Amino acid sequence: MPEKLYIDALREGLREEMLRDENVFIIGEDVGLYGGAFGVTKGLFQEFGEDRVKDTPISEAAIAGAAVGAALCGMRPVAEIMFFDFFTIAMDQLVNQGAKNRYMFGGKAKVPMVIRGPMGCGTGAAAQHSQSFPAVFAHFPGLKVVMPSTPYDVKGLIKASIRDDNPVVFAEHKLLYRVKGEVPEEEYIVPLGKADIKRKGKDITIVAGSIMVIRALEAAKQLEQEGIDVEVVDPRTLKPLDMGTIVDSVKKTGRVIIVEDDPMSFGWGAEVAAGIASSSAFDYLDAPIKRLAGLDIPIPYNPNLEKHAVPQVEDIVKAIKDILE
Amino acid sequence: MNLSQELLASMYRKMMKIRKFEQRVSELFAQGMVPGFVHLYIGEEATAVGVCENLKDTDYITSTHRGHGHLIAKGGELKYMMAELFGRKTGYCKGKGGSMHIADAKIGILGANGIVGAGLPISVGSGLSARMRGTDQVTVCFFGDGASNQGTFHEAMNMASIWRLPVIFVCENNLYGISMRQDRHQAIADISDRAQAYGFPGITVDGNDVLAVYEVAHEAVKRAREGAGPTLIECKTYRWRGHFEGDPTTYRAKEELEEWMAKDPIPRFARYLEENGYASRKELEEIERSVESEVQQAIDFAEKSDLPDEADAVTDVYSDLVEEGRAR
Incomplete structure (x- = not known):
């Protein structure tokens, strides 16, 4: 089995889902032309164009809200938040909107969105660019929370998360991006909720x-x-x-x-x-x-x-x- | 503008529907039939109706905590709304959402919203989805003067502008953000001025004049459908009731309320219809009576409807998982 970097496996998962389903799109700060602050979306802008890999202004609340709105209308957005710490700026849209919409609307809506970003310390980036807090989101009914540790898992789990009809918080550790591991050539999914x-x-x-x-x-x-x-x-x-x-x-x-x-x-x-x-x-x-x-x-x-x-x-x-x- | 008699009658009926619905909700709330919070729209009917008469069923709206008027104007059914306010199983949200969370995806209602300013980014998303799917759907985003001071207002207007999204931002300036009069919560008189900062048109209109609102919204919807981007419409109006039912409204003068009540959008429109021969007094009274009976039917429906079962509390959180309650 070929060995791949975590970051490349993640990108492959995103790319495969974008090829499979035209409703999948990426939205976030510097995800397009620049390829993402950590390079996760590198090349996707060139392959899929600016409408499906959408660069946004620095407006986390509106990024998350736009993802919620698009998901309510049948799209499958994947929003990137540049650092996990910045999820706090998007909190209302995630927690009061995306997470609760289905329930508040009596089950008559779905919010198939993924919001992902790099967490964790080890890069000298100090307190506002380094915290890991995926557990916070597990406290909000309506959200699913994923934190893959290997290249195999990150690819299989991003694909499952994109196909999920619920909002998914996808927590990547930035030190994992450069970790190598086996990733099969053939398509596979890692289901959510399986240790x-x-x-x-x-x-x-x-x-x-x-x-x-x-x-x-x-x-x-x-x-x-x-x-x-x-x-x-x-x-x-x-x-x-x-x-x-x-x-x-x-x-x-x-x-x-x-x-x-x-x-x-x-x-x-x-x-x-x-x-x-x-x-x-x-x-x-x-x-x-x-x-x-x-x-x-x-x-x-x-x-x-x-x-x-x-x-x-x-x-x-x-x-x-x-x-x- | 030359509007058909049919359209004018429909507008009058919808305004009356909102008024009668809200008046009965106010009574029912006072009687303890409606739990929680209700925020009534009485006095602002011309805004919702003038805007929504330009929309198709497939178009979207995002609404607010003061949402009943928007929902009725967009085609929401009174009986499901009333049943929701009563917390019944037959309500729009099965009794799980209440007044502030009514939604109906089938006619593009993306939800009332309990968070001030939260509908703005969501309207960017629905606008973006229409663009990506290549449809001519537009989104109307309703919000109040209070929301125009939230960060989401600025983020959403900027994003809609750079992407020229088919979104019409409708600011209902009812003069108060809860207790704070507009001249205390912002240093500008016309909120439409803020559109200039984002590079698209902003226009202020008399929100109690349904025809003026209709005309301005018509142009904005046309622009949006043609791909020319967003518009900000500020409708100057006034809420007759408090921020919520039970609000003592000690922050405003009785004279101010009386002044605005004299500008009631409904008799004003009735006068126009009569004076121009679009409807007789008798016809307008018939509309009023038929609306009253429709509201009564909605109340009867709500009262007769079942309450949710306790077991329903744990469903509808996820599309695929069911919370196990206290079984764990």
Whole structure:
């Protein structure tokens, strides 16, 4: 199977859906001529023209609102928000409009839109260009929330998200764009709401999402040298959340650590932990449920401080050793 | 403008329909039959009707928290509206939306809206969709003077302008953003002036003169259909009731209300129809009685309709998932 970069796999998914369905279009800041701030949409403007890859003024609320309006009228917009932090500027249109329209209208409307953007720290961009907060959106009924960790998943999940008849928040971690992985030549879809076991193991389960899957797998590799056999479960979508796969894994290993890129307080890991504690897996637990997450701080500028703000491979290794001791 | 007798009669009927519907809603609200908030449109009927008489069923509107008038003018059915206000299963939104969220995609009503200024970006999206699908559909975006101070107003007008979208922005300047009189909430007298900043025409019209509104909207709709881009129409009007039913309206003088009530758009239009021989007093009275009976039928329909079941609370959130309630 050919290896591809995450960013290229994402672009392929977008392109395939645009070829498949003429109602799919891209809208956002600098997505056209410029190819996107991170280059996700590079070349699509040239291939599909300015009507289907629409450059907008710097107006996040209107970008999200235009996507909602177009979706209500039968289109399938994919809106890019340049940095995940800027989702906050588009909040009303996402949360009070897109998410609630179907319900408020008694089920007589659908809002098939995707709103996507890069989150996460590690680039020295400081507090307003670095936060990960996909869990916020999982708190709004009506939205689906996706956070792919691999090139395979990002392509399959963007295709499923575009075909979904509900508004989908699609959270990409900017450090993942340059990660390589296997992507098949033939067409495939990764359904929303299905977790994936990224590594099989028997001693402990790591539930990790987005960039933390990469770090969890690295930690698992290091721990293998010491005879510790780690299982890594990636929920892939936060809403809907596949608790079944997580619960089954915990029943098998008896120990669990949840690793998030988001700030700890009220994060999605708390939801997963509560889900495990109130499930049939509770009786199988040989140790308390452990969470590792971002510190409850804005992302700092200084590279050492920034690294300290979110879990690193060594933090995961240490936490797992502590649990197993 | 030379308008047919049929069109003029239809306009009168719709204005009367809005007035009678709203008057009954006001009574029903006072009697506790309608839960929540209602924001009534009484006094502003000429604006919705003058604009919407230029639209086809396939055209879109976005509306506001004060939306009943727009919905009726666009062809919304009174019985489904009333049932929704009563929170019944048969309402437009199955009792899940209420007054502020009535929508009817079949006739292009993209929803009333509880957020001031939120309809503006949505109208950019519907306008864009018509452009991309190559149809001649236009979108009318209704909003108030209060919304003209939201950021979305500026973002949407700019976007519609650079893409020359078929959107008609209709600002109902009823002089108050909730309690704040226009001269306290912005330093300009005519909101239509703001169109100049976005490079398309802005025009102010007497919002209580249905024919004047019709004429201005006619031109704007024509421009939009021909691909010439958006127009901002400011209709100067006045809401007779408070911001919401129950609002004590201590922020405005009784004399001001009386002054505007004397400019009631409905008798004004009736006089025009009579004086120009388009309708007799008797015919106009017949329209009034027939509308009253239609509103009564809508109330009867609403009262007889079933309430939603508790199980209905968890459906319609997603197209494919059903919230599991407290089963988890």
